[in-house]
Amino acid sequence: xxxxxxxxxxxxxxxxxxxxxxxxxxxxxxxxxxxxxxxxxxxxxxxxxxxxxxxxxxxxxxxxxxxxxxxxxxxxxxxxxxxxxxxxxxxxxxxxxxxxxxxxxxxxxxxxxxxxxxxxxxxxxxxxxxxxxxxxxxxxxxxxxxxxxxxxxxxxxxxxxxxxxxxxxxxxxxxxxxxxxxxxxxxxxxxxxxxxxxxxxxxxxxxxxxxxxxxxxxxxxxxxxxxxxxxxxxxxxxxxxxxxxxxxxxxxxxxxxxxxxxxxxxxxxxxxxxxxxxxxxxxxxxxxxxxxxxxxxxxxxxxxxxxxxxxxxxxxxxxxxxxxxxxxxxxxxxxxxxxxxxxxxxxxxxxxxxxxxxxxxxxxxxxxxxxxxxxxxxxxxxxxxxxxxxxxxxxxxxxxxxxxxxxxxxxxxxxxxxxxxxxxxxxxxxxxxxxxxxxxxxxxxxxxxxxxxxxxxxxxxxxxxxxxxxxxxxxxxxxxxxxxxxxxxxxxxxxxxxxxxxxxxxxxxxxxxxxxxxxxxxxxxxxxxxxxxxxxxxxxxxxxxxx
Amino acid sequence: xxxxxxxxxxxxxxxxxxxxxxxxxxxxxxxxxxxxxxxxxxxxxxxxxxxxxxxxxxxxxxxxxxxxxxxxxxxxxxxxxxxxxxxxxxxxxxxxxxxxxxxxxxxxxxxxxxxxxxxxxxxxxxxxxxxxxxxxxxxxxxxxxxxxxxxxxxxxxxxxxxxxxxxxxxxxxxxxxxxxxxxxxxxxxxxxxxxxxxxxxxxxxxxxxxxxxx
Amino acid sequence: xxxxxxxxxxxxxxxxxxxxxxxxxxxxxxxxxxxxxxxxxxxxxxxxxxxxxxxxxxxxxxxxxxxxxxxxxxxxxxxxxxxxxxxxxxxxxx
Ligand SMILES: [Cu+2]
Numbered sequence: 001x002x003x004x005x006x007x008x009x010x011x012x013x014x015x016x017x018x019x020x021x022x023x024x025x026x027x028x029x030x031x032x033x034x035x036x037x038x039x040x041x042x043x044x045x046x047x048x049x050x051x052x053x054x055x056x057x058x059x060x061x062x063x064x065x066x067x068x069x070x071x072x073x074x075x076x077x078x079x080x081x082x083x084x085x086x087x088x089x090x091x092x093x094x095x096x097x098x099x100x101x102x103x104x105x106x107x108x109x110x111x112x113x114x115x116x117x118x119x120x121x122x123x124x125x126x127x128x129x130x131x132x133x134x135x136x137x138x139x140x141x142x143x144x145x146x147x148x149x150x151x152x153x154x155x156x157x158x159x160x161x162x163x164x165x166x167x168x169x170x171x172x173x174x175x176x177x178x179x180x181x182x183x184x185x186x187x188x189x190x191x192x193x194x195x196x197x198x199x200x201x202x203x204x205x206x207x208x209x210x211x212x213x214x215x216x217x218x219x220x221x222x223x224x225x226x227x228x229x230x231x232x233x234x235x236x237x238x239x240x241x242x243x244x245x246x247x248x249x250x251x252x253x254x255x256x257x258x259x260x261x262x263x264x265x266x267x268x269x270x271x272x273x274x275x276x277x278x279x280x281x282x283x284x285x286x287x288x289x290x291x292x293x294x295x296x297x298x299x300x301x302x303x304x305x306x307x308x309x310x311x312x313x314x315x316x317x318x319x320x321x322x323x324x325x326x327x328x329x330x331x332x333x334x335x336x337x338x339x340x341x342x343x344x345x346x347x348x349x350x351x352x353x354x355x356x357x358x359x360x361x362x363x364x365x366x367x368x369x370x371x372x373x374x375x376x377x378x379x380x381x382x383x384x385x386x387x388x389x390x391x392x393x394x395x396x397x398x399x400x401x402x403x404x405x406x407x408x409x410x411x412x413x414x415x416x417x418x419x420x421x422x423x424x425x426x427x428x429x430x431x432x433x434x435x436x437x438x439x440x441x442x443x444x445x446x447x448x449x450x451x452x453x454x455x456x457x458x459x460x461x462x463x464x465x466x467x468x469x470x471x472x473x474x475x476x477x478x479x480x481x482x483x484x485x486x487x488x489x490x491x492x493x494x495x496x497x498x499x500x501x502x503x504x505x506x507x508x509x510x511x512x513x514x515x516x517x518x519x520x521x522x523x524x525x526x527x528x529x530x531x532x533x534x535x536x537x538x539x540x541x542x543x544x545x546x547x
Numbered sequence: 548x549x550x551x552x553x554x555x556x557x558x559x560x561x562x563x564x565x566x567x568x569x570x571x572x573x574x575x576x577x578x579x580x581x582x583x584x585x586x587x588x589x590x591x592x593x594x595x596x597x598x599x600x601x602x603x604x605x606x607x608x609x610x611x612x613x614x615x616x617x618x619x620x621x622x623x624x625x626x627x628x629x630x631x632x633x634x635x636x637x638x639x640x641x642x643x644x645x646x647x648x649x650x651x652x653x654x655x656x657x658x659x660x661x662x663x664x665x666x667x668x669x670x671x672x673x674x675x676x677x678x679x680x681x682x683x684x685x686x687x688x689x690x691x692x693x694x695x696x697x698x699x700x701x702x703x704x705x706x707x708x709x710x711x712x713x714x715x716x717x718x719x720x721x722x723x724x725x726x727x728x729x730x731x732x733x734x735x736x737x738x739x740x741x742x743x744x745x746x747x748x749x750x751x752x753x754x755x756x757x758x759x760x761x
Numbered sequence: 762x763x764x765x766x767x768x769x770x771x772x773x774x775x776x777x778x779x780x781x782x783x784x785x786x787x788x789x790x791x792x793x794x795x796x797x798x799x800x801x802x803x804x805x806x807x808x809x810x811x812x813x814x815x816x817x818x819x820x821x822x823x824x825x826x827x828x829x830x831x832x833x834x835x836x837x838x839x840x841x842x843x844x845x846x847x848x849x850x851x852x853x854x855x
Contacts, residue, residue: 124568186579194572197829198564224575225840228583236590236699243676245695247594253688258593261848262586312843316851328851535560567827574830578837585841589848596852615790622786622812626779629820633769736822743821750812754805758792 026429026526041126042529047112048427049133054100054108055496057140060147061095062492064088068468069451069485072478077468085468086153087169093156094174098181099140101408102270104416105277106188106223107132110216112427114192116520116527117210119201119536124194132187135180143177146170155466157267158233160248160259164240172241175234182227182234185273189223192216201519203538210518210542211287211300215280218304222269222276222311230266233259257322264315272311274408275375276304278415279346282368285418286350288516289365290357293543296349303342310339320391329388336386343379347372357545362514363437367418370445374410378403381456396466399459402452410448417444417495424499425509429526432502436494443491450484517543562733569733573740584748587700591755594692601689607760608673608683608690609697610664614757617660618749624653625746628715632739636732643735644719650742651719654712661705668694697756704752707745714738768825778819785812 027044037045068088071079080088111129115122123129146152152169154162163171196217200209236247237259246252248259287294294300316324316332350372359365381403384390394400418441425431454477459465463474470478512521523532559565595602631646672680675695681687718738722730770778789808792801817823823834 124572186576190572190575190579193575193833194568197571198568221836224579225582225836228579229586229844232583232586232590239695239699243695245676245691247590247692247695253594253598253692255593255597257851258590261851262589265586265844265848312840313847316847319851323855325851325854327854328847331850332847570822570826571830571833574833578833578840581837581841582844585837585844588841589844592845593848593852611790611793615786618786619783622779622782625816625820626775626782629770629775629778630772633772633775636769740821743816747813747816750816751806751809754789754802754809758789758805759802760793761797 024524025528026524027529028429028526030529039130041122041130043111043115043123043126043129044427044527044531046129046133047108047110050103050107050111050136053133053137053140054103057095057099060144061092061100062489064092064095066485066489068092069482071468072470073475073482075470075472075475080468082468083153084151086155086466087147087151089466090152090155090169090174091147094143094152094178096408097156097270097274098178099136099143101274101412102181102185103136103188104274104412105281105419106192106216106219106273107136109212109281109416109419109423110188110192110277113423113520114195114213114216115199116426116523116531117213117518118195118199119204119519119532119538120195120199121530121532123191124199125191128187129191132184132191135187136184139177139179139181139184141177142173142180146174146177149173157263158237158259160237160240160256161246161250161254164237164248164259165244165246172238175238179231179234179238182231185223185227189220189227192220193224196220201536201538204519207298207301208538208541209301211283211294211297211304212277212280214301215276215283215304218308219273219276219280221305222273222308226266226269226273226312229262230270233262233266236262257319257324260319260322261315264318265312268315268318269308269311271404271407272307274412275415276307278371278375278412279304281415281419281422282350282371284516284518285364285368285422286353287357287543287545288422288514289360289362289368290354291360291545292353292357293541293545294349295352295356296345297542300346300349303345306342307339310335310342314339314386317386317391320388321395333386333388337383340379340383343375347376347379361438363432363434363441364418364422366438366441366445367414367421370441370448371411371414371418373445374406374414374448378406378410381406394459396464397459398455398463398465401465402455402459405452405455410452414444417441420499421495422514423520424502425513426520426525426527428503428506429509430502430506431509431513432495432506433498436498440491440494440498443487443494445491447484447486447488447491451481451488452484454478454481454484517545562731565731566733566736569737570740573737577740577744580744580748584700584703584751587696587703588751588755591696591700594689594696598686598689598692601684601686602693603759603761604685605690605693605697606756606758608671609757609760610667611757611760613660613664614753617657618753620653620657620660621746621749624650624657625743627653628739628742632735635730635735638730640722640730643730644722647715647719651712651716654708654715658705658708658712661701665698668698674698700752701756704745704748707748711742711745715742769822770819770825774819778815781815782812785815 027042031040037049040046067080068085071077071085077085111123149170152167152171152174154167154169154171158171158175196213239245240247240249247254248256250256283294283300314332314336316328317336320329381399385394385400385403421432421437458474458477461474463470509525511523511525519536519538522536559568627646627650631643631650634640634643634646668674671683672678673683673694675691675698679691679694684690715738718734785808789805792805795801817834823831
């Protein structure tokens with residue numbers, strides 16, 4: 001896998017201008033028309049289908065957030081009534097989590113890159129892969145129906161017995177959407193597991209895999225083992241609502257905490273379903289633009305796996321102020337501290353990699369640096385919340401809202417956008433505008449902090465989440481937050497525009513524009529239908545940068 | 548991809564790789580299914596810890612005889628699937644198809660018995676939520692929850708079995724239409740694994756639901 | 762793929778497993794007539810576990826395949842154990 005030599009050789013013989021003149025056969029121009037896309041089993045095309053779908057859901061969810069932030073500029077909440085506000089945060093949470101964050105990196109970048117990085121022709125089960133997209137779309141239809149038909153006011157957590165008995169919203173349809181979306185996740189997870197185990201190119205041993213693959217492997221394990229539990233918790237809510245049986249209703253002999261146990265058994269690990277792929281993208285970006293092997297490769301690889309396991313032992317930290325036993329609370333609190341260890345190891349290793357390497361401040365690297373800052377803040381405030389006594393004070397306040405946005409938006413979305421930029425030339429065959437890219441990344445970083453840092457303070461001062469009115473003394477910080485959200489929105493709009501523009505106006509991308517290692521860079525940009533002219537053979541470790 | 552045989556999907560190098568991948572992929576999916584039914588087992592265990600007496604009493608209202616017969620039916624069907632799988636691998640396609648058809652018939656028999664049992668429940672007005680005759684039980688609240696779990700768990704299991712019957716009989720038909728051509732053992736392996744798993748779930752449902760009677 | 766006889770169970774073994782499963786079913790069935798005790802449900806689940814082990818080991822060919830799939834067989838059971846243990850860590854200490 002002598003990549004640097006390979007790419008240089010390529011650049012000498014086949015300069016980008018040359019590529020421009022005769023369009024080569026690739027996965028994009030192989031087969032035309034809508035039907036060729038809707039019936040494709042090509043993992044690269046399925047990745048594009050997912051990209052379009054999740055971008056659509058992101059826009060709706062972001063729009064809901066925009067209305068909420070606008071409403072929160074005044075203490076009285078002049079824009080919408082309480083009921084509408086409840087429906088807005090529900091749809092924002094449900095769409096962002098299950099229809100954007102959970103699928104984002106795995107189904108877009110993962111689908112596109114896993115076979116390429118492994119030197120395989122496709123994923124293990126190409127038809128299952130396409131099926132997962134259709135299932136995902138069906139899930140989206142149920143969820144959007146619930147939204148259009150009148151909405152749901154339970155919040156994305158669907159706590160019982162409110163969701164199962166008392167709420168007047170279209171809970172069944174929305175829970176059905178989430179139930180179905182789960183199967184789409186499981187299909188993707190199963191596919192990745194089988195692909196990574198069995199489809200690696202000759203010579204590509206486990207310890208030579210890119211860290212992106214390691215993190216997606218860990219993610220797939222979490223997806224496969226956690227998602228079915230969510231499915232059952234949603235199933236029980238639906239059935240209970242339909243038939244009026246009370247498995248979660250104390251008045252009918254049931255127990256609401258049973259729902260919370262099932263729900264958080266999935267939903268805490270779901271944080272790792274969202275963030276682990278982000279870790280993977282960040283590892284690739286940092287190695288590429290530090291021109292250095294990721295420091296402590298095996299430690300970083302195994303920390304992904306240990307997060308996947310430890311992540312399942314901590315769900316009770318969401319239930320400290322429920323009627324959960326205090327002894328269980330103690331155990332969950334202790335175990336929660338433990339998860340911080342592998343996460344911190346990763347942050348240290350990435351920082352050391354950048355110190356040891358020669359850093360190039362390109363757009364993806366700016367996203368990665370932003371990720372490091374925001375994820376660290378998000379992770380450290382997580383320790384506050386894992387502490388029993390502190391949690392009692394800040395539970396259900398904006399402190400929690402700020403914390404998980406730092407992890408999931410600050411961490412995950414930065415990782416996703418960074419990865420999207422890193423591999424954009426490979427996916428589309430075009431280069432995006434570098435300066436606009438840097439401006440976008442900077443705006444997002446500033447806008448994000450301005451939006452969510454004030455929310456830590458608001459929460460600590462006692463402003464509860466999920467209310468659209470608040471005491472007047474909180475107005476200043478809320479206005480700052482909304483102003484930040486405007487900048488953040490602008491920051492997201494920029495890549496949306498310049499990436500689309502690059503499809504027409506962007507420079508043709510060479511096969512390996514970043515002179516990166518990794519099998520995906522040895523094939524053409526965009527890759528041919530079967531990825532490689534010949535099955536590649538690997539004979540060195542990952543990130544073998546020699547300059 | 549001309550150099551590959553027609554029987555191997557183009558993503559794979561050869562049939563061995565394809566079969567191993569199919570086996571592993573199916574197990575990965577089944578590990579998900581373990582947690583799927585496992586969450587129901589958890590719900591059962593928690594609710595039963597609240598209503599131990601009611602569960603015992605309500606279990607007495609299920610037909611032990613039909614439950615036991617159904618367990619035997621599924622165990623035999625699993626044997627037929629295992630026998631048929633081996634036959635397919637040894638290229639004794641006729642024996643394979645015959646024993647798989649037998650397994651599918653047993654699957655249908657299981658479903659028929661199950662729906663007869665459901666019919667009995669309707670007849671006795673023991674349908675949780677919709678039509679539940681509380682007077683029949685000393686502990687009606689727990690008994691209703693037991694029946695709720697009974698219907699959801701056996702219902703989900705029956706759904707899985709319906710998928711299994713369609714899958715198995717569909718494959719037998721398909722093999723028959725492709726007469727004379729080799730049969731991909733990958734497809735055989737994955738279908739067999741799925742069938743056995745559905746059987747496994749019932750193996751646990753049987754003591755949980757039928758054997759706790761007073 | 763030519764299949765050798767070592768990587769599949771013999772006909773006698775398959776029949777033997779079926780017979781063992783039926784014996785276990787009989788044992789579980791006869792539990793109903795034994796006097797009550799807290800051990801009974803555990804015994805019933807234990808018998809079910811024995812049946813399951815036989816099915817996985819021979820019918821599902823766990824014995825004959827490479828060990829990667831074991832990861833997921835054991836993984837599924839282990840994760841289910843996590844779900845039960847930590848949930849009951851709450852319920853049993855209230
Ligand atoms: Cu958590």
